[in-house]
Amino acid sequence: MRSSDAIPELLRVSEMTNRHLKRREFLDRAAETLIIAFASIAIAIILLIFVYVGREAMPLLWENTDGASVASTITPPVAWQPVSVNPRYNVIPLILGTLKVTLIAMLIGTPLALAAALYTSEFAPARLREWIKPAIELLAGIPSVVMGFFALIVLATWLQTTFGLEFRLNALNAGIALALAVIPIIYTVSEDALTAVPSHYREASLALGASKIQTAVRVVFPAAMPGIGAAMILGFGRAIGETMIVLMASGNAAYMSLSPLVMTRTLSATIAAELGEVVFGGGHYRILFFLGSLLFVVTSVLNWIGDRYNRRMRRRLFGTE
Amino acid sequence: MSKAIDRSVVFLCAASTLVILAMLAVILGNIIAHGTARLSWEFLTQPPTQGMTAGGIFPAIYGTVLLVLLMSIAAVPFGVIVAIYFAEYAKRESWFYRWTRMAVNNLAGVPSIVFGLFGLGFFVHGIGHALDRGLYGGKLVLGQPSIVWASMTMAVLTLPVVIITVEETMRAVPREYREASLALGATRLQTVMRVVLPQSWSGVLTGAILAVSRGAGEVAPVLFTGAAYFLPRLPSRVNDQFMQLGNHIFVLSTQSPDVEATKPLLYSTVFVLLILTFLLNVTAMVIRKRMRSWASR
Amino acid sequence: MTKALVSLFLTLSTLLLTGCPAPGEHQTITIKGSDTMVQLGQRWAELYMQKHPEVTIQVTAGGSGNGIAALIDGTTQICQASRPMKDTEKESLKTKRSLDAVETPVALDALAVYVNKDNAIKSLTMDQIAKIFLGETTDWKDVGGTPGNIVLYGRENSSGTYVYFKEHVLSNKDFPSKYQALPGTGAVVDAVSKDKGGIGYGGIGYATDIKTVPITKDAGSAPIDPTMANVLSGTYPISRQLFWYTAGPPEGPVKAFQDWVLGPEGQKVVSEKGFYPLKGE
Numbered sequence: 043m044r045s046s047d048a049i050p051e052l053l054r055v056s057e058m059t060n061r062h063l064k065r066r067e068f069l070d071r072a073a074e075t076l077i078i079a080f081a082s083i084a085i086a087i088i089l090l091i092f093v094y095v096g097r098e099a100m101p102l103l104w105e106n107t108d109g110a111s112v113a114s115t116i117t118p119p120v121a122w123q124p125v126s127v128n129p130r131y132n133v134i135p136l137i138l139g140t141l142k143v144t145l146i147a148m149l150i151g152t153p154l155a156l157a158a159a160l161y162t163s164e165f166a167p168a169r170l171r172e173w174i175k176p177a178i179e180l181l182a183g184i185p186s187v188v189m190g191f192f193a194l195i196v197l198a199t200w201l202q203t204t205f206g207l208e209f210r211l212n213a214l215n216a217g218i219a220l221a222l223a224v225i226p227i228i229y230t231v232s233e234d235a236l237t238a239v240p241s242h243y244r245e246a247s248l249a250l251g252a253s254k255i256q257t258a259v260r261v262v263f264p265a266a267m268p269g270i271g272a273a274m275i276l277g278f279g280r281a282i283g284e285t286m287i288v289l290m291a292s293g294n295a296a297y298m299s300l301s302p303l304v305m306t307r308t309l310s311a312t313i314a315a316e317l318g319e320v321v322f323g324g325g326h327y328r329i330l331f332f333l334g335s336l337l338f339v340v341t342s343v344l345n346w347i348g349d350r351y352n353r354r355m356r357r358r359l360f361g362t363e
Numbered sequence: 364m365s366k367a368i369d370r371s372v373v374f375l376c377a378a379s380t381l382v383i384l385a386m387l388a389v390i391l392g393n394i395i396a397h398g399t400a401r402l403s404w405e406f407l408t409q410p411p412t413q414g415m416t417a418g419g420i421f422p423a424i425y426g427t428v429l430l431v432l433l434m435s436i437a438a439v440p441f442g443v444i445v446a447i448y449f450a451e452y453a454k455r456e457s458w459f460y461r462w463t464r465m466a467v468n469n470l471a472g473v474p475s476i477v478f479g480l481f482g483l484g485f486f487v488h489g490i491g492h493a494l495d496r497g498l499y500g501g502k503l504v505l506g507q508p509s510i511v512w513a514s515m516t517m518a519v520l521t522l523p524v525v526i527i528t529v530e531e532t533m534r535a536v537p538r539e540y541r542e543a544s545l546a547l548g549a550t551r552l553q554t555v556m557r558v559v560l561p562q563s564w565s566g567v568l569t570g571a572i573l574a575v576s577r578g579a580g581e582v583a584p585v586l587f588t589g590a591a592y593f594l595p596r597l598p599s600r601v602n603d604q605f606m607q608l609g610n611h612i613f614v615l616s617t618q619s620p621d622v623e624a625t626k627p628l629l630y631s632t633v634f635v636l637l638i639l640t641f642l643l644n645v646t647a648m649v650i651r652k653r654m655r656s657w658a659s660r
Numbered sequence: 661m662t663k664a665l666v667s668l669f670l671t672l673s674t675l676l677l678t679g680c681p682a683p684g685e686h687q688t689i690t691i692k693g694s695d696t697m698v699q700l701g702q703r704w705a706e707l708y709m710q711k712h713p714e715v716t717i718q719v720t721a722g723g724s725g726n727g728i729a730a731l732i733d734g735t736t737q738i739c740q741a742s743r744p745m746k747d748t749e750k751e752s753l754k755t756k757r758s759l760d761a762v763e764t765p766v767a768l769d770a771l772a773v774y775v776n777k778d779n780a781i782k783s784l785t786m787d788q789i790a791k792i793f794l795g796e797t798t799d800w801k802d803v804g805g806t807p808g809n810i811v812l813y814g815r816e817n818s819s820g821t822y823v824y825f826k827e828h829v830l831s832n833k834d835f836p837s838k839y840q841a842l843p844g845t846g847a848v849v850d851a852v853s854k855d856k857g858g859i860g861y862g863g864i865g866y867a868t869d870i871k872t873v874p875i876t877k878d879a880g881s882a883p884i885d886p887t888m889a890n891v892l893s894g895t896y897p898i899s900r901q902l903f904w905y906t907a908g909p910p911e912g913p914v915k916a917f918q919d920w921v922l923g924p925e926g927q928k929v930v931s932e933k934g935f936y937p938l939k940g941e
Contacts, residue, residue: 066553074552078448081445081447087522088523091477091481094481095484125817125818125822158376161377165376165377174384178383183640185582186581187609187612188580188637189390190613190616191633210854211851222386225383253369255368280472282474286613290613293840294840294841294842294843295837295840295841305840313479315841316818317587319728321732322733334476334477344472345472346465346469349468412706593701593720596709617846617847618843618845621846621868622849
């Protein structure tokens with residue numbers, strides 16, 4: 043090749059390369075747009091849920107369908123009787139029921155889960171740790187309908203015969219089963235928090251002469267507090283929204299009482315029990331969506347708080363999120 | 364004295380762990396003890412007969428598998444794309460990213476019955492009826508509870524799980540890999556498709572398996588969007604109803620015509636569902652473990 | 661591996677999507693509604709499908725209220741109901757779908773009052789039953805039994821049995837809040853069989869392992885058992901018809917199915933299941 047041909051050759055090659063580069067860039071942009079489009083659709087659907095459930099309940103704010111309105115959810119008489127000559131939609135018995143069962147579950151589940159998390163992360167020999175964590179995660183894998191089944195068929199009878207209870211299906215029955223469903227969440231998140239505490243915290247404490255237990259209880263545990271708080275909040279959120287266990291095991295009576303040994307009815311179980319029989323668009327239908335919105339808002343707030351705690355803990359321990 | 368306190372603290376913690384594991388053992392033991400009685404090849408391949416007191420649960424197994432398959436087809440690709448967006452394309456400080464990330468996180472904790480409400484109102488009555496009016500001139504075809512709406516509802520329920528799992532895996536791919544790829548002249552798309560994504564398959568698989576295990580066990584979302592009590596013919600069209608293992612357990616426990624007579628079948632159904640979800644969860648755990656040990660190399 | 665999975669997904673989804681119903685195709689019959697009647701519906705479906713393999717019948721329970729709501733919404737063809745439709749419901753059907761509800765009795769039932777097998781009660785008057793289920797009488801000794809708390813079990817408010825009982829025994833007054841609402845008659849029977857102080861109600865077809873209480877109309881008259889003879893003659897105070905409702909008169913496969921149910925084979929199923937055929941034995 044003569045030297046005077048080299049330059050046109052170079053120009054030709056560089057133009058080809060340019061075209062290649064431009065095409066790749068075009069594909070890249072196109073793909074990016076497509077990805078963002080798809081992602082937006084998916085996110086739109088997620089946001090739609092937030093909106094839709096509330097929207098179906100909105101008319102309650104300004105009109106009264108078959109006796110159902112926002113006001114009717116708190117006006118006396120305090121009773122939940124949606125199918126009646128005078129339908130009554132007061133939600134207070136349901137809220138009381140939800141709180142009762144959730145509280146029982148948290149009172150039973152939190153100490154057990156936290157103590158187990160502490161044991162696993164601080165005291166247990168490494169070999170045992172390898173078995174305990176997966177075992178408790180297995181507990182998380184049990185579907186709630188199976189838990190409800192167990193509470194209904196086995197636990198209720200055992201409780202009644204052992205303690206001579208008056209009502210076979212009651213809040214305690216559901217609460218125990220719910221505790222079993224909630225323990226894995228509290229355990230996993232707090233165990234993660236405890237193991238995330240940097241080892242130099244422990245080493246410093248031990249170097250100063252504290253025992254292993256003192257270190258665990260007075261140094262590691264408080265350091266992991268935001269994470270443990272998050273664990274409890276997430277567990278609480280899960281307990282409030284749980285449907286199948288309470289539907290099967292709590293007796294389903296909207297009975298106002300503080301005793302855990304009587305039957306009770308929660309918001310979630312009410313929706314599940316009554317959603318089938320409501321006519322689309324009627325008053326009862328809207329009230330059930332209202333209950334759903336209530337659950338949604340409460341669990342969202344709890345999740346958000348739990349998330350913030352988690353992030354705060356990470357920031358404190360690692361300086362990053 | 365403090366030694367005694369110390370020991371009792373450890374003892375209490377160990378005891379709590381034992382209590383939890385013991386309860387797990389009791390539940391599993393009870394189900395295994397009663398559940399294996401009716402287990403047989405016929406149980407797994409025949410429909411229920413004689414008012415649910417005899418026969419098997421094949422339609423429920425088939426229905427569950429189909430539900431989960433349709434759900435995965437909808438949820439996994441979407442979830443992966445959203446995860447790619449979150450991990451690779453979104454600007455971390457942007458308002459849009461922060462809010463949508465929060466929405467996804469939040470949705471993971473929403474009660475399953477709320478999804479049931481959404482599925483009934485939006486999919487069955489909303490989209491279903493609209494499609495009926497548009498495609499079938501108002502005849503009742505798609506505006507009723509059916510497997511397609513139930514699987515869409517489940518897909519929405521499990522979408523956050525897939526997104527979060529896959530995104531987590533993608534972020535775990537070391538930054539150096541991406542930088543090396545870009546330095547070699549690859550575009551962002553090529554980097555994602557040929558470097559990051561192949562390294563994240565385990566995350567996709569884990570996310571899919573976790574979604575599937577939730578889908579097989581959740582009952583509340585399908586109660587009103589498509590599950591039926593008795594359906595010996597298998598669902599063959601998108602607007603058919605279907606039987607589901609979890610729903611079957613619920614119905615047999617509470618609406619059975621003769622609770623004592625259907626108990627053996629009920630226990631065996633629970634056993635089958637439990638085995639299914641355990642296998643799925645164990646698989647996911649194994650994959651996760653392998654993924655972690657790989658990442659720390 | 662991934663290629664194989666992807667192609668599997670695609671094949672299965674194509675298979676399913678080609679099952680998209682073409683307009684006009686309609687050999688699926690949906691039955692929804694009464695829990696009391698669900699085992700009837702299921703057995704009818706089972707036998708009819710054996711004879712007519714081109715028809716698919718789907719049965720779901722949930723309560724008469726569910727079935728009626730589904731009929732109004734248009735998500736079922738046949739609604740099984742253990743109580744008659746209310747006028748307001750018939751109006752809703754007319755407004756929403758411009759169709760009239762067509763009612764067909766398909767079986768007879770005695771609404772039985774269940775007590776535990778070990779309960780010593782010999783009979784109860786309608787008035788006593790009402791007071792018990794209204795929460796006014798709370799101890800078995802007040803009605804002639806061994807002293808002990810009376811525990812109330814019954815159905816959810818979506819149940820036709822619930823509504824029927826409320827109307828005909830409680831004169832439309834509300835159940836007390838201590839009343840435990842269970843999702844199916846099977847659950848009610850199970851609860852009463854396990855609870856010595858329990859009392860419940862439900863269709864006669866479910867009465868296994870518990871005692872059904874003979875009822876006297878008023879103090880002094882003879883106690884009447886919920887037997888078929890007493891139901892047919894009308895002497896048992898709370899007997900009822902079990903209905904099928906369709907929106908508009910049944911046609912095509914639905915009509916054929918309904919005719920079969922009203923025929924000798926269908927009615928035989930009714931007595932098999934412990935209920936009472938329309939024309940007696």
